[in-house]
Amino acid sequence: MQTEMSLYNAGYDAIAVNKLESLVNNLLTSREKLFQQIFDPRRNIDDECGYPPTDTIIDAGKYRALFDRDSIARRVVELMPKESFDSPPLVGEDDDPSISTEFEKAFAVVCAKLRGEQSWLRDENNTVLWEHVKRAVIAARIGHFGILLLGFNDGKLFQEPVEGVVADSPGTQLFGGTGTEAQYTGVQFAPSQQPSSQGSKNKRELMFLRAFDESLVQIVQYEADIHNPRFGMPIMYLVTLNDPREQRSGVGLPLATIRVHWSRVIHIADGKVSSEIFAAPAMQPCLNRILDLYKTYGGSAEAYWRGATPIVSLETHPQLGGDVVVDQRGMQNTMENVMNGLQRYLLLTGMGAKVVAPTPTDPTSYIAVHIEAICIVLGCPIRVFKGSERGELASSQDDSKWNDHVRGYMNSFLTPNVIAPLLDRLIAVGVLPQPKKGYTVKWPDLDSLSDKDKAQIAAQRTTAMSQYVSGNVHQLMSPMDYLTKELGYDEWTAEQICASASEFTDDAEHPLVPDEGQNDDRSGNADEGGSASQDDT
Secondary structure, eight states, X not given: OHHHHHHHHHHHHHHHHHHHHHHHHHHHHHHHHHHHHHSOTTOOHHHHHTOOOTTOOOOHHHHHHHHHHOHHHHHHHHHHHHHHTTXXXXXXXXXXXXXXXXXXXXXXXXXXXXXXXXXXOOOTTOHHXXXXXXXXXXXXXXXXXXXXXXEEOSSOOTTSOOTTTEEOOTTOXXXXXXXXXXXXXOOXXXXXXXXXXXXXXXXXXXXXXXXXXXXXXXXXXXXXXXXXXXXXXXXEEEEESSOTTSOOOSSOOOOOEEEEEGGGEEEEOTTOSSOSSOOOOTTSTTHHHHHHHHHHHHHHHHHHHHHHSOEEEEEEOGGGOSOOOOOHHHHHHHHHHHHHSSOOOOOOSSEEEEEEOOOOOOOHHHHXXXXXXXXXXXXXXXHHHHTOOSGGGSOHHHHHHHHHHHHHHIXXXXXXXXXXXXXXXXXXXXXXXXOSSOOEEEOOOTTOOOHHHXXXXXXXXXXXXXXXXXXXXXXXXXXXXXXXXXXXXXXXXXXXHHHHHHHHHHOSSSOSSOOHHHHHHHHHHHHHHSSOOTTTO
């Protein structure tokens, strides 16, 4: 009986296993068929079009090379930072621009000292600071991240933490040793450096700022303590001060790679999704289109180069038949003298020469298609991407949407992820004093009108008001209703305009029109006397 039960159970288990295997096989088979339907198995589009495979990781050096050499790639990377910092932000503590607080004065002094040498330039926009920040954001968009190196006069090495940001405790040891193998040793429960809530007591100064892209930076140590708010964040960087791939003149230029502690670095990653450290490079979503344009521009130039020199076809006379002996070496020498020398004649025996006209193709339509695809990815109008967004070429609707996009980039990324960490770090270190009520970062109004636009609007309003007065429209609509409902003035402004107009009209010393009686008297006196006197004139 037990033997029969064991055989029964074994058979039941075998049936269950077979059903499970068939279920898994059916599931895998259905997925394979689905993938075969989506991706054509007959061809590899990436290989045929010359694109990098989708599963290939492109290192930062290749992105940097593409950024350095290709104009479209550079425009993709620099578009948002340049559009945002075209008019730099205003950092302040008090909303009243006439009052300068201690924090605002110290911030102005920090920005002035970044020029290096003594300068009498009154830079109210703090251009030097924002130029470094813009360069750091551009560097971060080239690869997966970028850094802004802060140089303080605290007398310590770059690999040592800055006082006021990190409080060292006895026995504290950085995780992972001292080499690049630190990023492969896994997570460990080890004592780590804790952020300090108290600022530095000693007054420090910000001496310089340097921006580096990912090709010059390597993260070698990460925070391993899961109880630390900075868990998984970088602790130590390896930074190459100057790119060894770029040849520079002079002797003594430092090319060494130094270790830099995270407290001396502002880490920037534009476009983060699942990681707080790395983001997709700005060129990655439109990399194929950039490569297509790279080939299109090069192909059009090569086609023009080949088509600029017409093809000369040397043909024998048909009556001579096919058994014609041609002196190929002599013909080659003759053609080289004509093409490359000053000889301008051909001496042919039994042959004729014909010119094959080239048929070049205009690449404008092909380029426009790829530019449009890149602009779709960036959410950018084509006029803006080409740099012709100003003047009559810009559409008001596109300009408004683009301004909203740039405004969101300023307020959602630049302010909380770049500017605020930089200012907070300077406050914690002691370069800037602590603001009493906090600070604000205000970006300029992107929808503000230019002087030309204001002049056009003023001319149109003046014309409309003139027609309103000359057409006696006031009998149908009161001036208040016309100013508020038609011209868009608020009630207070409309009341001020009406009051000023009434006072100016009722003023006897400054009438709107000359008195008709005075004109009649003057004309009458002139008629009676035959001519006007010198005084009357």
